[in-house]
Amino acid sequence: MSTITTDRAEWEAARLELLAREKAHTRDRDALAAARRTLPRLKIESSYSFEGPEGPVSLGDLFDGRSQLMLYHFMYGEDWAEGCPSCSFWADNLDGIDLHLAHRDVSFAMVSSAPFATIDAYRRRMGWRFRWFGGAGAFNRDMQVRFTQDELDSGAVRYNFGTGGFPSTEAPGLTCFETDGDGIYLTYATYARGLDWFNGAYQLLDLAPKGRDEGDLPWPMAWLRRHDQYDA
Numbered sequence: 001m002s003t004i005t006t007d008r009a010e011w012e013a014a015r016l017e018l019l020a021r022e023k024a025h026t027r028d029r030d031a032l033a034a035a036r037r038t039l040p041r042l043k044i045e046s047s048y049s050f051e052g053p054e055g056p057v058s059l060g061d062l063f064d065g066r067s068q069l070m071l072y073h074f075m076y077g078e079d080w081a082e083g084c085p086s087c088s089f090w091a092d093n094l095d096g097i098d099l100h101l102a103h104r105d106v107s108f109a110m111v112s113s114a115p116f117a118t119i120d121a122y123r124r125r126m127g128w129r130f131r132w133f134g135g136a137g138a139f140n141r142d143m144q145v146r147f148t149q150d151e152l153d154s155g156a157v158r159y160n161f162g163t164g165g166f167p168s169t170e171a172p173g174l175t176c177f178e179t180d181g182d183g184i185y186l187t188y189a190t191y192a193r194g195l196d197w198f199n200g201a202y203q204l205l206d207l208a209p210k211g212r213d214e215g216d217l218p219w220p221m222a223w224l225r226r227h228d229q230y231d232a
Contacts, residue, residue: 041178042185044185046138048136050134059184063107064107066107072109072174073136073140074091074172075170076113076119085224086221088226091110096129098130108130109131110131110133111132112133113136114134116133126228140170143173143189145173145191146171147159147170152165159192160191161191173190173191175189
């Protein structure tokens with residue numbers, strides 16, 4: 001955090017210098033977004049079943065009549081008492097966007113390995129409105145966000161397009177799909193820090209004088225609580 005104090009003219013000069021870098025970053029980000037749209041598609045050959053409020057549904061059903069689908073992989077194992085607090089932080093920031101995405105031909109939902117009844121009770125507790133489907137263990141495994149204990153013990157977890165250690169059998173991620181009526185295709189997947197863009201609170205903290213202010217914590221999100229667990 002800067003401790004330099006200056007006058008208005010010098011502050012604006014410094015701000016304009018940084019603005020030039022921000023504009024260059026925006027142009028680079030736009031170019032990256034365009035490059036994402038040119039990635040080849042990977043056809044989904046397996047059939048997947050999820051648990052929803054009305055029973056089993058397929059991956060195709062999650063499109064809900066639209067041609068594009070985005071799924072956030074929320075860390076919630078079958079026998080977990082609560083959903084992951086970090087994923088809950090992201091869910092707070094994603095709740096309500098599905099209506100807007102639907103008007104751009106995109107359906108949005110959360111998926112987890114836990115049974116639907118478990119996640120639905122947690123969703124109601126947290127007051128979220130988005131669609132959330134359970135029983136996604138096999139799907140999450142294929143999307144590289146679910147691991148065996150043997151993989152954890154060996155340090156050979158395949159996550160974020162690399163192999164290494166990981167602290168949990170479940171991991172977060174976001175996957176994007178497209179359907180043309182004849183098939184379903186994976187078009188994009190992102191994990192780890194690639195999820196930062198979808199957390200508006202972190203984007204705002206990055207503008208604050210102290211930033212995320214996590215440098216002295218045992219781990220970056222040690223301060224975080226589920227939104228109904230903060231002290232008043």
